[in-house]
Amino acid sequence: MSKVYYTEDHEWIRVEDGKEGTVGITDFAQAQMGDVVFVELPPVGTVLTQGEQAAVVESVKAASELYAPVSGTVVAVNPDLPDAPGTVNEDPQGEGWFFRLALTQPNELADLMDQDAYEVFVAEAGESAG
Template sequence: MSEIPGDLKFNKSHEWARVEDGGLVRVGISDHAQSQLGDLVYVELPEIGSSVQAGNAAAVVESVKAASDIYSPVSGEVVEVNETLNDKPETINEDAFGEGWIFAVRISNRAELDDLLDASAYEELVENEDH
């Protein structure tokens, strides 16, 4: 498994959140999640300007195996989506923690970040799933 970046927070459902300047939170799925899904063939992005709620489905990824909901780790307004994924959904497979981000949210409640797992707690969750 690839190294889990220490600056990320995680949902138990394998989405990551990276807090950026100005209250933006960039969201994607973990390297573990993309490897479980297999080759991604389609990503349904949320609409810019739409509201998302922490723990609710905000996007969908489809692989050759299955379609999976992507749950937003935080609540807020979608202010950016990764248009690259429309033509190259495999970007998530290639760089899940970087270029494979899915959407960015202007967070409405920073306290929600405290409910997420840090990198070491997430790593433990993944290890326990694999056994």
């Protein structure tokens, strides 16, 4: 049984059995960024603390950062992203995942939004951004 959590920076983390999570950016984020042309992923083994910059996403417009939704150690990265960065646009919450984290502070998940709360958050962000 997995559950997906969201951050205010528009990252998602899908957590299985409370120990490991898969991280990526949301559909809202990819739409804001436009066509992704490059993704810089953290090396496997990188130790991240919550909120730390973990990856860089370059779109045709600008560079954006992906921050670690929670603390953890990178145990895997998406091997297909460097050659097919457009996957982030096509399937941001599926094939366009960035990396997998072994959680070191699972209690930090409580800081994040669930699906319903995130949808409300995006609706409000969408209104203010027009």
